[in-house]
Amino acid sequence: MSTLLTAAGPVATGPAAAVVGRHREVELLVAALDCGAHVLLEGPPGTGKTTLLRSVAAAGSVPFVFVEGNAELTPGRLIGHFDPAQVLSEGYSPDVFVDGPLVQAMRAGSLLYVEEVNRVPEETLNVLITVMSEGELHVPRLGRVPAAAGFRLVAAMNPFDAVGTARISAAVYDRCCRITMGYQSAQDEADIVVLRGPAVPDPWRAQVVDLVRRTREHPDVRIGSSVRGAIDLVRLAVSLSGLRGQEPTSWLVGLDAALVALSGRVRLQESCGRAPEEIVRELYVAVFGAEPTDDDPADESEPTGDGGASGGA
CATH class of the missing domain: 1.10.8.80 (Magnesium chelatase subunit I, C-Terminal domain)
Known part of the structure; x- marks a missing residue:
């Protein structure tokens, strides 16, 4: 993961040119991932959380596994399952286990990106807490799954007051570095x-x-x-x-x-x-400005009113 440090420069001009006005956040994310930390990106919708991670990962040529967080993300869907048809013929063999996104990222040493993490059920969050703490996962009938070097969890979340969100427990915050992202200029x-x-x-x-x-x-x-x-x-x-x-x-x-x-x-x-x-x-x-009238000589195509980009700055 140390190759990410070389991405801090190119992120603004190379493969991650789509990240506008986020130089500080790029540096913080690169540094956190490089030192082995798990990261929580927190901010309102549309502030570029997913774009930021994709850009940093692309600049450092780091693979990542994407997971959409919602109320239907059960531990089984996150971890994986044994193929029922093959279990009938071969039994509970590791060869018939279908990796979920978490196990896939752990085996490959990839980034696991969980979007909308504060919409995920509590029992699923507990699985992620265990992995962040221990660096391994114990799956019934499969055994211990260690996290390969380079595995990191990056979770994104909207503020708590957004519809459908829940408070994230202190156990999650305790195991992550938090980067807040507000609206840009x-x-x-x-x-x-x-x-x-x-x-x-x-x-x-x-x-x-x-x-x-x-x-x-x-x-x-x-x-x-x-x-x-x-x-x-x-x-x-x-x-x-x-x-x-x-x-x-x-x-x-x-x-x-x-x-x-x-x-x-x-x-x-x-x-x-x-x-x-x-x-x-x-x-x-x-x-x-107000709607132009028929006898208004002003050209409609010319911007009117008190606008400009300064109103919300």
Whole structure:
């Protein structure tokens, strides 16, 4: 795993160029993995936790096994099982055991990446705790499975207040190094939209990013949109503009794209009696200005309002 140390430089310019504004987190992850620690990446959705790990692993040519964490991830699915048909003919032989992702990563000395770890059942977490503590696993009828050199667990989780999440026990935190990942700066998010979205005028893109960032600060919004909302908004606006024969930056095209891209991504306060579409429209007008009238000489394709990328910085 020491080859990961050489990845700290290339991560920003080589195979991991997709990681924008995460130089510090890249260094911390590389150092933690290189020293043999297991890592917990914690942050809101859309902050690049999976992208960060994939980029670091690619830069260091380190294989990893991906596991989607959910309520149906039982210990059996994580560890593996004996093939029933072959057991009938050959018995409980190690040759008929089908490795699950955990055993696969342990045998190969790979990274095991568990996404959404705070959605995983407690009995499954207990299996991971044992492996992190002892570096081995005891499977009935199979025996001891030691973890090969290089095996690391990297788990990602959203904040506890996200829907469907549970508190992670102190036993998990005690066995991991924790790296927190918040939202990036307005400029970094604009750069991500450039990287992932179609070409649009820079000032309008900056206003789109500003709009998305404002969803995280509105008093009626409990959870706002990540930068994925900005990427989808730009993509939708470009597609709609082709269908309508208008510019992507026109007021109505942008509004419809914003309503579709953002209304499902914002989670309102329980006491709020408003609809998500109403919040998105309010913020859209705040950034892009009121809807132009027929006698308004202003060109619709020109960004208006008090937007810019500074609103949520």
